[in-house]
Amino acid sequence: KQEVTQIPAALSVPEGENLVLNCSFTDSAIYNLQWFRQDPGKGLTSLLLIQSSQREQTSGRLNASLDKSSGRSTLYIAASQPGDSATYLCAVRPGGGADGLTFGKGTHLIIQP
Amino acid sequence: DVKVTQSSRYLVKRTGEKVFLECVQDMDHENMFWYRQDPGLGLRLIYFSYDVKMKEKGDIPEGYSVSREKKERFSLILESASTNQTSMYLCASKNDLSDEQFFGPGTRLTVL
Numbered sequence: 001k002q003e004v005t006q007i008p009a010a011l012s013v014p015e016g017e018n019l020v021l022n023c024s025f026t027d028s029a030i031y032n033l034q035w036f037r038q039d040p041g042k043g044l045t046s047l048l049l050i051q052s053s054q055r056e057q058t059s060g061r062l063n064a065s066l067d068k069s070s071g072r073s074t075l076y077i078a079a080s081q082p083g084d085s086a087t088y089l090c091a092v093r094p095g096g097g098a099d100g101l102t103f104g105k106g107t108h109l110i111i112q113p
Numbered sequence: 114d115v116k117v118t119q120s121s122r123y124l125v126k127r128t129g130e131k132v133f134l135e136c137v138q139d140m141d142h143e144n145m146f147w148y149r150q151d152p153g154l155g156l157r158l159i160y161f162s163y164d165v166k167m168k169e170k171g172d173i174p175e176g177y178s179v180s181r182e183k184k185e186r187f188s189l190i191l192e193s194a195s196t197n198q199t200s201m202y203l204c205a206s207k208n209d210l211s212d213e214q215f216f217g218p219g220t221r222l223t224v225l
Contacts, residue, residue, distance in 0.1 A: 031212070036216075041219075042218060043216040043218040044203065044205075044216040045216075046213055046214065046215060049211065049213045051212075089156070091156075091214075099144055099146075099161055099163065100146060100161055100172070101146075101156075101158070101214060102158075103155045103156040103157075104155065105154075105155040
């Protein structure tokens with residue numbers, strides 16, 4: 001059964017730093033991987049989706065990479081801002097036709113002003 | 114932008130009540146999903162639907178049913194609510210081309 005792990009569980013950094021969030025998954029047979037952010041008490045906002053055939057995707061200050069064979073993805077946030085404070089979730093869509101996502105438990109990120 | 118709306122942000126029900134959670138999307142997506150989110154357990158898939166009147170069980174379907182009578186609307190039903198169904202319920206809709214899932218704001222359900 002696919003398991004998704006995110007490290008660290010929590011992270012606090014000063015404003016302006018570049019940072020990396022990690023995601024690992026146990027079964028490399030995935031269809032794609034999606035990164036979300038969640039603000040307290042709210043729904044999820046989609047950030048980036050990487051297809052299994054891709055190595056990375058970029059959106060503004062965010063860059064996500066995927067190494068399917070080793071079961072890893074990273075989310076790189078450049079020049080962090082207090083507004084980036086949120087919980088970041090990684091989710092994989094397993095291969096084999098399954099449609100639902102399997103989620104990690106998230107990284108709670110605090111950017112100190 | 115895709116918009117996914119859920120009928121209630123907060124809901125309080127009593128044990129044994131029948132509960133309906135409604136989700137509507139405005140992008141003509143074929144696929145819709147219901148997840149629940151609990152501290153320490155993360156998000157888990159309850160049910161999904163890939164077309165009108167079609168449904169598939171997710172990882173934790175016990176105690177729940179769903180209804181999809183129209184393409185834009187996907188309902189989650191708790192036939193007889195129990196305290197262990199107190200949770201945050203999140204609905205999602207999927208872009209059929211990009212495979213990206215878009216989530217609603219969530220319904221925080223408390224069962225007393």
